[in-house]
Amino acid sequence: MTIIDCARLGKRYGRSWALRDCSLAIPGGQFVALVGPNGAGKTTLLQIAVGLITPTEGTVTVLGCEAAGSPGALDRIAFVAQDAPLYQNLPVGDMLRVAAHMNQRWDPQLARTRLAELAIPQRQKVASLSGGQQAQLALTIALARRPELLVLDEPLAMLDPLARHDFMAAVLAAVAEDGLSVIMSSHVLAELERAADYLILVSKGRIQVAGEVDDLLSHHRLLTGPTAQTDKQAERMSVVHARRGGSQSHLLVRAPAADPGPAGWESRPVGLEELVLAYLREPGVAALPGPTADGPSRATIGPSKGVRA
Amino acid sequence: MVIDKEADSHSRPSSPIQFQLDPGSGLPTYVQLIRQVEHALRLGYLKPGDQLPTVKETVAALAINPNTVLKAYRDLETRGLAVGRPGQGTFVDGTLGKVALPQLAALRRTLLTWLGTAAEAGLDDDAMDALFSSALRDFSRSRGGSAGAPARQAPGDRRGSRGDNAEGVA
């Protein structure tokens, strides 16, 4: 099932476009990392997917065939907005009861068990919890709704390293246990690198990279070789980003996995962060799935939109 | 925070070993997991019949994708070191030491001799390492199939859903 399907999605505020021409077919059952610089449009994209914002142009469907924001979608998608909004003046127990009454589907035992594990007392007011505890409470409420899709908007931003680790561990444990689909945005990639199956890079309102992490990593290499040959190589291959020294240059290229690389050039795999940084430095280049007629499939890296020489 | 499958508390993990991650090592996560299992086997922390840490435990402790753990366990199964029992977990099923100890000792001596020769030729540690790694790569490639370990340079193929390119340390 395609968890989010959008075609030429765009959102304009006044004169400026927060999102433009975004087309995605995100497969379900995966942990999707949505990364990009601040202000790139990640929050806009997520809020459109959960029905908080209506797009200016384009279409979006979620969970296969539900319209974003429809009752069916609302029921099956749990969203935790940035800063984990909760009713601060309520005690934790009442916050849970509020959540239970606002949803058709609720698993009180899961909520209670998680809170006990987190050692968050039910009588305590939400406002007096720490940032990490509030984030975990918001996550607990989201998980206790037993959703099919969990959408998290920068949940780690205000958390200390231990709280971040605990939060990620909790999400991934739910994925392991329940087969949950997760879309999580962050402007720090390192935290998501170990967790992500699928990566979407949003930059300046456009989707620059979208694909399964395995495919992305196996289809990119870093070539190191003589600067004199760089131009010649660039003609043959899709170069994402080039760094030239006087006599030695590095080319981050997109190549099929089995490609041995040009003779005389060193070749090594790239890490995810390195790859993302390279694309961020080259706004004209993209790595997007090719058009597929048969719905969601493994991302194949399509032709690049721009070749840097 | 460790979520246990045991009824009581966090003080009874399912396995004799616990996984750790070294983010600076450059090795893909699943390779690190495989190595830790093999290392534990060699040192006797794990014996045949012992249970490996559950996916859920590992994910909760390390905050990694469950597919990574599944991939590592599948790889161990392929090489006959572990076996999965549905509903129960993954258990150690074999031993390392396909190579007999005397043979290992002989190989080690040969290696030390080569290192001595290289040092005499003027190579320092890093140069020796680079030379060895490059030769090992070429050798693995010529052997047909995957690029072998040390997987410092292996492609980042780390999810269980991709069956090809099974990596491993022999």
Added chain:
Amino acid sequence: MTAATAPAPRPAARQQPVPWTGLAWVTWRQHRAGLTGTAVVLGGLSLYLLVTGLLVRGSADSVSSQTPKVISALVLLLPVLIGSFTGAPLLARELETGTFRYAWTQGCGRRRWAIAKLALLAGALTVTAGAFSAIFSWYIQPFIADGQLPALKPLVFGLHGVAFAAWTLAAFSIAAFAGTLIRRTVPALAASLAAVAGLELATTLLLRQHYLTPLTTHGGVPGMPPSLLSGGSWVLSSWTTGPGGRLVSQDIINQAEGRFRYSPNPAAFSAWLTQHHFTQWWTYQPQSRFWPFQLIEGGWLLALSITMIAVTVWLVRHAQ
């Protein structure tokens, strides 16, 4: 976790929407401070009125009109205050603090959530206000019977019958609308206080007298309506005509009034008027029209409130 605490399989897709009772509890839990505060204030006042009213009825002296006038002025402010302070933060707080991003992504959906909040609080406020105004009507009865407080007069009209509850409801719905539109509690509060106060003033001074065409009669002398109008009629205007129906200038009347003010003979002024063939005309609304007026005012306020609430729900549905 043992098998017993392993998560149950995910329940099947929902069959029906989230029940209203659940949302009613949520509304109550979130706003119980405001509701109980209102109840305490009105309850306290009611107690005071009950006690005072019993004392007034028990005493044989003629009632003094001073106290009820002060109380009335205070009570007149209540609909504006209660309605605005309850209505303005209702949605504005959620929009301000960002909790709407939680509330509008829950399974109940934002439309049902908004309707539950608005309907429950509107209902609770109206009922409470109605109960209070019933007690106030009981309290004010002796003063009206005494003729000191004409029931239709501005100060009194809005305090009993259905007007009190209707104005509370209207203030609430206007404040809730303002809160949703402006998205900030304090500006919404200010805006709705101003708007409702302005509306009340406009109604009192301009609109109310025209609910039904005023009656006209003649008789009496300037400054003293004929006995027909005594007993609680609301005098709207008065003028004098001379022979042939021509309007007599106010200066002449004022002069005459001055001359006869301290006359020991009360009928002297009347005789003077007759002598000059002057007739004093009055337009008024009779006391008997109290309930029709109450229903008219209650009616359009109710319609206004329902419209405001509907528009507020529409705003919530289309908010971004």
